[in-house]
Amino acid sequence: MEVHHLLHKVLAKLQDIFTKTKNNVVRMDMATFQDIGSTLNQAYEQEIRICNTKASKKNEMEQDIKDIKATLSNFVSVTTKTWAQVAAAQPKPKPEPPLECQVACSQRSKREITLSIRAVEDNDKVAITKMNNQQLTNHLNQVANCDLIIAARKTAKQTIKICCDTEDHADKLCNAPWSSYIPGMNIVEPSYSVVVYSVSKLNVNPEKEDTVAQAKEEIETTNLKKFSIRKITPLQKRQRNPDAPTQSIIIQLNSLEQANECMTGGIFIGHKLHYAVRYMPQYRLKQCYKCYGYGHIAEECTKNARCGRCGQEHPTVECETDKPVCLHCKSEQPAWHHDCPAREHEIARLKALKDEQGAYFST
Ligand SMILES: [Zn+2]
Ligand SMILES: [Zn+2]
Ligand SMILES: [Zn+2]
Numbered sequence: 001m002e003v004h005h006l007l008h009k010v011l012a013k014l015q016d017i018f019t020k021t022k023n024n025v026v027r028m029d030m031a032t033f034q035d036i037g038s039t040l041n042q043a044y045e046q047e048i049r050i051c052n053t054k055a056s057k058k059n060e061m062e063q064d065i066k067d068i069k070a071t072l073s074n075f076v077s078v079t080t081k082t083w084a085q086v087a088a089a090q091p092k093p094k095p096e097p098p099l100e101c102q103v104a105c106s107q108r109s110k111r112e113i114t115l116s117i118r119a120v121e122d123n124d125k126v127a128i129t130k131m132n133n134q135q136l137t138n139h140l141n142q143v144a145n146c147d148l149i150i151a152a153r154k155t156a157k158q159t160i161k162i163c164c165d166t167e168d169h170a171d172k173l174c175n176a177p178w179s180s181y182i183p184g185m186n187i188v189e190p191s192y193s194v195v196v197y198s199v200s201k202l203n204v205n206p207e208k209e210d211t212v213a214q215a216k217e218e219i220e221t222t223n224l225k226k227f228s229i230r231k232i233t234p235l236q237k238r239q240r241n242p243d244a245p246t247q248s249i250i251i252q253l254n255s256l257e258q259a260n261e262c263m264t265g266g267i268f269i270g271h272k273l274h275y276a277v278r279y280m281p282q283y284r285l286k287q288c289y290k291c292y293g294y295g296h297i298a299e300e301c302t303k304n305a306r307c308g309r310c311g312q313e314h315p316t317v318e319c320e321t322d323k324p325v326c327l328h329c330k331s332e333q334p335a336w337h338h339d340c341p342a343r344e345h346e347i348a349r350l351k352a353l354k355d356e357q358g359a360y361f362s363t
Pocket of ligand 1: 288298
């Protein structure tokens with residue numbers, strides 16, 4: 001019943017009581033009193049609901065909720081909370097982003113821009129590959145007809161990082177027409193990636209590439225267009241159990257704020273609210289399968305091969321001993337055993353680096 005109907009009902013009751021007044025004394029039985037009370041209560045709750053809806057852009061919200069409901073009705077779940085249940089629950093106070101998220105830090109990143117040479121023509125690409133970083137710095141200043149680039153360096157991912165003296169200079173270079181200086185060269189916009197664990201494959205399945213675009217759109221709609229998603233990729237290229245109903249995904253977002261919002265406020269995928277964590281692949285545990293050292297992989301290894309089984313100086317495949325010996329701690333286990341102090345030390349080192357970076361993205 002609408003608010004004005006409820007109020008009318010109450011007024012009618014009061015009018016009725018008034019007409020039965022004797023000697024200036026109002027009398028009513030308990031049932032009538034309770035009825036009036038509960039009707040007023042209903043009207044009050046109704047009014048609050050309307051206020052809330054108005055406050056959050058009523059029409060837009062209603063349309064979005066309709067869309068979401070339509071999407072949700074396609075999914076059946078018994079074990080997980082539905083969108084409606086989560087939405088109906090009292091909103092949790094948002095945790096305040098930590099200090100490092102609020103204060104502008106990392107002066108360097110503001111003065112640094114990234115160029116991609118992936119699409120650069122072969123001749124130019126070869127020329128760039130042959131240059132050392134000093135020659136590259138001079139070359140880029142020359143083609144851009146400026147002297148704003150303090151240092152340029154090549155990275156492994158076909159990109160060039162350029163460092164400037166000030167943010168202003170970096171801005172200028174960011175807006176420079178790089179593809180007219182060197183055809184195919186372009187600025188790499190920074191992106192912000194988060195990991196979402198245990199996402200149902202019914203909602204997102206990056207293995208089926210043709211469905212990803214649709215999943216992306218659905219997630220954007222479900223979250224009331226709060227996020228604009230650039231890319232969704234699986235966290236693990238090959239899943240340990242391909243038949244698992246869920247998998248973890250990496251969501252690449254357009255802005256730092258959106259990425260942080262995914263972590264503090266969560267992101268709806270399908271009918272479920274997920275909390276994302278910052279994607280920091282550089283701090284993943286790596287063990288080399290050539291020398292069995294930690295912190296690098298075999299493709300980058302510059303050391304001699306060591307045996308992962310006995311620790312001697314021969315490749316593991318050539319090992320003939322039955323008794324394993326860890327080359328790190330000398331215990332009777334292969335070099336990849338999980339309770340190795342060297343492994344634990346590496347995990348702690350990576351954790352410290354990760355903690356230093358902070359859980360949130362900062363400007
Ligand atoms: Zn190695
Ligand atoms: Zn061996
Ligand atoms: Zn060990």
